[in-house]
Amino acid sequence: MNQEPQSDEAFEQMLKEKLEPRPPGWETNRTILETLVLKDPEEITRSSRKKLLQYGWIASVGVIAAAFIAAFTITQIDQSALDSEAATQGAPIQLGRQSVAAAEPSPVNLKAVGATQRLVGVKDMGWKNTEDGNATRAFKYEYIDTVDLVNEEDGSVMRVEVPRQEIVNVKYQLI
Amino acid sequence: LLKKKGKNHFCLNKSSTWFRYLFKLDSMSHHHEQNREIDGLDQWIETNGPRLFLYARQQTMSYADAQDVYQEAVIATVRKALECDPPTLPALGSVFVAIKNKAIDLHRSHSSRMNRETQTVAMAETSSWFVEDIESKETYRLLNDVIRALPEDQQEVLLLKVWGGQTFQAIADMLGISANTVASRYRYALNQLKSTPNLSVV
Numbered sequence: 001m002n003q004e005p006q007s008d009e010a011f012e013q014m015l016k017e018k019l020e021p022r023p024p025g026w027e028t029n030r031t032i033l034e035t036l037v038l039k040d041p042e043e044i045t046r047s048s049r050k051k052l053l054q055y056g057w058i059a060s061v062g063v064i065a066a067a068f069i070a071a072f073t074i075t076q077i078d079q080s081a082l083d084s085e086a087a088t089q090g091a092p093i094q095l096g097r098q099s100v101a102a103a104e105p106s107p108v109n110l111k112a113v114g115a116t117q118r119l120v121g122v123k124d125m126g127w128k129n130t131e132d133g134n135a136t137r138a139f140k141y142e143y144i145d146t147v148d149l150v151n152e153e154d155g156s157v158m159r160v161e162v163p164r165q166e167i168v169n170v171k172y173q174l175i
Numbered sequence: 176l177l178k179k180k181g182k183n184h185f186c187l188n189k190s191s192t193w194f195r196y197l198f199k200l201d202s203m204s205h206h207h208e209q210n211r212e213i214d215g216l217d218q219w220i221e222t223n224g225p226r227l228f229l230y231a232r233q234q235t236m237s238y239a240d241a242q243d244v245y246q247e248a249v250i251a252t253v254r255k256a257l258e259c260d261p262p263t264l265p266a267l268g269s270v271f272v273a274i275k276n277k278a279i280d281l282h283r284s285h286s287s288r289m290n291r292e293t294q295t296v297a298m299a300e301t302s303s304w305f306v307e308d309i310e311s312k313e314t315y316r317l318l319n320d321v322i323r324a325l326p327e328d329q330q331e332v333l334l335l336k337v338w339g340g341q342t343f344q345a346i347a348d349m350l351g352i353s354a355n356t357v358a359s360r361y362r363y364a365l366n367q368l369k370s371t372p373n374l375s376v377v
Contacts, residue, residue, distance in 0.1 A: 006369065008362075008365055011365060011369060012336075012337050012365075015337050015368070016337060016338065018308055018311060018314055018315060018318055019305040019308070019315065019318055019319065019322075019338075020225070020305060020306040020308075021226055021228065021229035021304065021305060021306070021338050022225065022228070022229070022232075022303060022304060022305055023224050023225040023228060024224050024225070024227075024228040024231075024241075024242060024245055024246075028242050028245065028246050029220050029221075029224060031246060032220060032246055032249050032250055032253075033216065033217060033220065035250050036250060036253055036254065037216075126242065126243055127243050127246065127247050128250070129250055129251055129254075131254065
């Protein structure tokens, strides 16, 4: 580098300082960690997928219905408060009683009448080796699940969209 | 510090002080437990990922291939090392060997599948192996260019020695050649770099 010849050790040190290896992508490292932390990625993916297909819809409809019941309850409390305020014209005690009454379980019945799943993206996650030595290629599927809910009282329909991801390991063989 | 378990596979001796320091043996979950915790794995990947990936880049024709090879090699060697008693993380040497083997397999499958044109395009990929040094851009460029222009066998030894932190003997064992050959390839590569024109004035 300079006038005096550099020793191998010093030159090696200079190389290390000047040239820092580019790290692998964070997604690659994340995939490695995820794969290694799971017992058997294929088995877990398969069982998760099976469970998802079996119970996923029931669970998601239940959660969505609960969320909407809660939202309706809150809306009704607010509406009841406004109505009673207008009716009583400044009777705060009456308003309080009506609000409490409105906070009791709402009779709103939501019924799921339709559900669709839309595939919005597929991403190749790279190779994975299962513990039994099978070579697989992992794909990440991104769906938008849509659920239509009908309010049985007034016939209004609500549509809820929920994003969902699924990782599927596909066995492959080089021929 | 190492116990040999089969070809190219080593288990770390559990009595090693640094090993105990790096990996909390007592809290390491058993191999067959679901969602096991592997203490130190993320740190191990963070520390060794760049040097392993650099070697994967050198061994493959494209960034995407290097990612696949790196990922497969790390997963395979870590899994194998976890089968040791006690479970441990792999010695770097075994991961380098796995990277080389996976790259050879990949190259074979590419050769049988890809046509000549596609291979040429893949080989023409010249994305950088190193993080660009903005402060001394010219030195970076000169060194990078010389390293990329070295013959592959010298390139390999240089990367394993300088950035892989491997000894001549370890590299010799990995590559199945004599330590003298490794040393001579290394010195030749180093001399090429030292004699790079304009490097001394940068």
